[in-house]
Amino acid sequence: xxxxxxxxxxxxxxxxxxxxxxxxxxxEPKQNLINSIIISIGDFGLKRKVFEVKTNELSEIGDYVIxxxxxxxxxxxxxxxxxNNLEKTKETLKKVRLNIIEGETATKIKTLKxxxx
Numbered sequence: 001x002x003x004x005x006x007x008x009x010x011x012x013x014x015x016x017x018x019x020x021x022x023x024x025x026x027x028e029p030k031q032n033l034i035n036s037i038i039i040s041i042g043d044f045g046l047k048r049k050v051f052e053v054k055t056n057e058l059s060e061i062g063d064y065v066i067x068x069x070x071x072x073x074x075x076x077x078x079x080x081x082x083x084n085n086l087e088k089t090k091e092t093l094k095k096v097r098l099n100i101i102e103g104e105t106a107t108k109i110k111t112l113k114x115x116x117x
Contacts, residue, residue: 001061006022006025006061007022007023007024008021008022008023009021009022009061009064009065010064010065011039011064011065011066011067012064012065012066012067013066013067013069013070013071013074014059014066014067014068014069014070015070015071016066017070017071019039019041019067019071019074020039020040020041020042021039021040022037022038022039022040022065023038023039023040023050024037024038025037025038026038026052034055035054035055036052036053036054036055037052037053037055037058037065038050038051038052039051039052039053041074041078049078051074051077051078051081053067053069056068057069
């Protein structure tokens with residue numbers, strides 16, 4: 001199967017419910033391995049969601065790609081991914097705030113030293 005035939009294939013869960021389409025994959029070219037498949041859910045834009053499945057979670061590849069997991073599991077993974085991304089964003093904001101505060105403190109110290117001279 002060619003890559004162009006594989007991308008955009010419709011993906012079904014274990015109950016044959018459509019969950020999305022293949023949008024990408026993670027490969028190891030030197031070992032000729034596919035590590036995981038990226039599946040897109042929804043339209044392009046703000047409401048588009050993606051999730052990753054490992055190759056051992058694929059049941060069958062033919063006209064459709066059939067997974068060994070159900071839609072509930074997929075939705076819980078997407079939610080967990082969203083929460084993880086939110087936590088990473090919060091940590092980044094804390095670091096940025098800390099850098100700003102440290103920068104302002106350093107500026108104040110330099111200003112005080114300048115005034116003392």
